[in-house]
Amino acid sequence: MATTRDALSEAQFRRLVDLIQGKVGIRLPPMKRVMVEARLRRRVRALDLPDLASYGEQVIEGTLSGEELVHLIDCVTTNKTDFFREPAHFDVLRDTIVPQALASQPRGGQLKVWSAACSTGAEPYTIAMVLDDMASRTPFRFQVMGTDISTQVLAQARRAIYPADMANAIPQALRRRYVMSARDPAAGDVRIVPELRRMVGFGRVNLMDAQYPVDRDMDVIFCRNVLIYFDRQTQRQVLDRLISHLRPGGWLLIGHSESMACHDNGGVRQIMPTVYQTDKARARAA
Numbered sequence: 110m111a112t113t114r115d116a117l118s119e120a121q122f123r124r125l126v127d128l129i130q131g132k133v134g135i136r137l138p139p140m141k142r143v144m145v146e147a148r149l150r151r152r153v154r155a156l157d158l159p160d161l162a163s164y165g166e167q168v169i170e171g172t173l174s175g176e177e178l179v180h181l182i183d184c185v186t187t188n189k190t191d192f193f194r195e196p197a198h199f200d201v202l203r204d205t206i207v208p209q210a211l212a213s214q215p216r217g218g219q220l221k222v223w224s225a226a227c228s229t230g231a232e233p234y235t236i237a238m239v240l241d242d243m244a245s246r247t248p249f250r251f252q253v254m255g256t257d258i259s260t261q262v263l264a265q266a267r268r269a270i271y272p273a274d275m276a277n278a279i280p281q282a283l284r285r286r287y288v289m290s291a292r293d294p295a296a297g298d299v300r301i302v303p304e305l306r307r308m309v310g311f312g313r314v315n316l317m318d319a320q321y322p323v324d325r326d327m328d329v330i331f332c333r334n335v336l337i338y339f340d341r342q343t344q345r346q347v348l349d350r351l352i353s354h355l356r357p358g359g360w361l362l363i364g365h366s367e368s369m370a371c372h373d374n375g376g377v378r379q380i381m382p383t384v385y386q387t388d389k390a391r392a393r394a395a
């Protein structure tokens with residue numbers, strides 16, 4: 110039977126909300142409390158604590174280690190993703206962005222794409238499928254990088270194993286080429302083929318950080334379905350920093366339910382809903 114020690118106190122939950130907002134930029138709404146408490150009970154078991162109230166006392170009110178903070182972030186982030194999610198963006202990538210980027214390539218045909226807040230990797234692998242498919246017809250080189258704040262989703266992204274039904278969103282021809290059965294067929298999972306896995310690198314980047322350890326000459330940045338969780342000021346700061354990592358004439362794609370309304374659009378122009386391009390004449394960021 111549930112006891113009061115099975116829950117966080119009001120004060121502990123408020124402190125958790127502030128802590129997460131400060132570190133991750135996400136303001137947890139009260140309606141998420143039950144979900145967060147359920148996920149934190151896994152940490153209670155992992156740390157061998159008697160109950161959630163003890164977790165609140167020792168971790169949330171106490172001294173939070175860097176390692177526990179990572180677990181805490183894993184517990185509260187929303188990681189929903191899909192292959193070819195918001196598919197119009199991948200049409201734009203194939204039909205507009207890549208042809209224009211290659212035509213103006215200063216690096217001898219190497220395209221650099223960053224999927225910021227990539228969750229379990231479906232987005233960067235989708236990008237890599239589109240690019241590799243194009244490159245198989247007209248060769249060019251590319252790099253795809255996926256980053257996220259959550260170490261848990263990044264580990265899944267590197268494994269590249271997904272429930273079979275997630276692959277249904279991948280067009281058949283690409284699915285045949287880039288998706289295979291996972292080693293344990295009984296589990297019914299699929300895996301991205303090693304050739305494509307090798308083309309995608311992963312790393313941890315907190316979009317709240319003042320600086321990102323990422324090159325400043327990206328051709329394309331996908332930052333989709335994460336801005337929506339940030340307040341307007343954080344959105345503006347994150348957008349400014351992302352734009353500073355694009356080369357002149359580079360593209361930024363945000364989620365279809367997101368907007369740059371919080372931003373003065375300085376240095377970028379909208380080329381279609383949720384797709385922006387930096388000024389071609391823009392001075393390169395230092």
Ligand SMILES: C[S@@+](CC[C@H](N)C(=O)[O-])C[C@H]1O[C@@H](n2cnc3c(N)ncnc32)[C@H](O)[C@@H]1O
Pocket residue numbers: 132133134135186187188189190191194225226227228229232256257258259262314315316317332333334335364
């Ligand atoms: C809903 S998923 C979106 C995944 C993918 N971009 C898509 O559209 O399918 C949001 C992701 O943002 C990540 N995230 C949340 N806050 C973040 C932050 N401050 N820095 C980096 N990633 C963050 C979460 O861990 C989660 O994986």
